[in-house]
Amino acid sequence: MSLPDAVRIREIAPRLTFQDHAVPTDVKIELVRRLIDAGVRAFELSSFVRPDLVPGLADAAEVFARVPRVPGLSLGCCVANLRGLARAVDAGADTAHFLLSADEEFARANIGRSTQDSMRELERMAAYAADRNIVLGTYVIFAWGGPTGPPRTGADLEPLARGLLDIGVDRWILADSSGYAAPPQMCELVTAALAHVPPGNLTVQVHDDRGMGLAALLPLLELGIHDIDTSLAGSGGHPAMPGIQGGGLCTEDAVQLLERSGVDTGIDLPRLIETANWLTGEVGVPGEGFVRHTGPILSTAQPGTPLSFTW
Template sequence: MHSVELIEVGPRDGLQNESRLLSTVDKIELIECCVAAGLRRIEAVSFARPEKVPQLADAEDVMASVPRVPGVSYAGLVLNRKGLYRALAAGVDEVNVVVATTEEFSRRNLGVGVEDALKSWTEIAAEAASTGVRTTVTLAAAFGCPFSGDVAVEEVIGIARRIAEARPDEISLADTIGVGTPDQVRRLANGVRAVAPGVPLRGHFHNTRNTGYANALAALDCGVATLDVTVGGIGGCPYTPSPQGNVATEDVLYALDRMGVRTGVDVNAVLDISAWLSERLGREVPALLGRAGTFPPTT
């Protein structure tokens, strides 16, 4: 593989679980720095109900001030048509729609059952297509559910088949609670590709049990060319004990750079962002590269 597309999801998925709320100004600065570092797809905001995710209640204000740079695409998380209308009015370039793989996770996390989530996706797909906005569907808890336990690969593939009927631009396989292993990644990626031919796959991995990076590299090995990453490795599902965050942008970059894989992202710039983020959050971020440094060392 010669190149990999990295999607920075820190401004949305990373910040949504933080106890310290960043100001709108800080969120915009975070996004500006990510763009300057070379990241070209950024999941910037969420259009979930503000009272449910107060960390991201200022979505419209953030979108009003993000830098509009040619080639940079901003995504917003939406769960239903109301969220889509807010996202379109705010000027997003793409939307990320979540469909959970188990009934209990769907009801607790999204407030609706799986069937209703699939119906919402179908409605969103039709309206988004008419506006030219790109659509991604994230299969949440695709590797395991905090309430129902293991999720059968066949169940995930069956849901993916139904998602594919409405023609998403991308399907993301999400290890939401960080329980997956590389063999699962290969089975799911191959299975979903078979029922959604021609739909690009994306990987979203959490490092809760220290398998996130192995899973990310396994995804690349089986043809997934797009990965979600988070500056500093912040984030994590609130439904899992001791969440350790998403795979860190800088730690993934280090591996890819050493492998000779092009990303267009400056790892040293990301390290600076991570240090800034640690100050704003009042804690050390989970990413490791900032502690050990690059190799060979750079100045």
């Protein structure tokens, strides 16, 4: 098994969790501050979308304004249209990713337009972003299938991939939004994407709705993917999918697996676990995962480190 020396874990809980659980802005800033203290340097911080559709993220501009800046910090967001992109630019976002859904039904429920209409909007946004200080990419939500439909394959990705390149958008987040992919399916679709864009332009957002997310992590790294999206305590959801599990792969579980595999994340695992326990306890969001319940495996450099258990 050939793995990289290091990967970048991007923390998406500030967007994914709070779009489904409304909390005061102060709580969001405290979460990000704790994660920065734990060594996290890449975030999906919020979404610039219609507040009537996603009221939990109506404070996106304030969150960007109040997050403490440290060296190496990268702050990203989601956007649904040109107006949202302009707001992201004004807020100082480093990156913005358009919410493009591979599932037509969800596309209409989420942003009120079809996938084809979304592509036309993204083309206008690409022209706008070209001479502004922001990197514009796109999600492909439900890339592997879902939320209710059948699985998707690399062949299903081809028309979207060609369309995106035609309009000059070559930075993609492939999201397994419903947790459909076991390692073979994960690798098959990512390999198809890599025929169009280099590994450095591709982020994979791993979800664990069906318990397969952690198994897919190391095979992704073997393919050359170094950018992975995860969510603290596996938290998250979406107001367009009420009552449906929608969290990402647990960040703390991913970090432990990577550390035990010799891959550096730059993240302090005990501090990360403390923050995951704070999020589930103080905010009351549902929490998933393993390592925050059992504690991390101690290294020889950490004798006697106290463990904090959550049951």
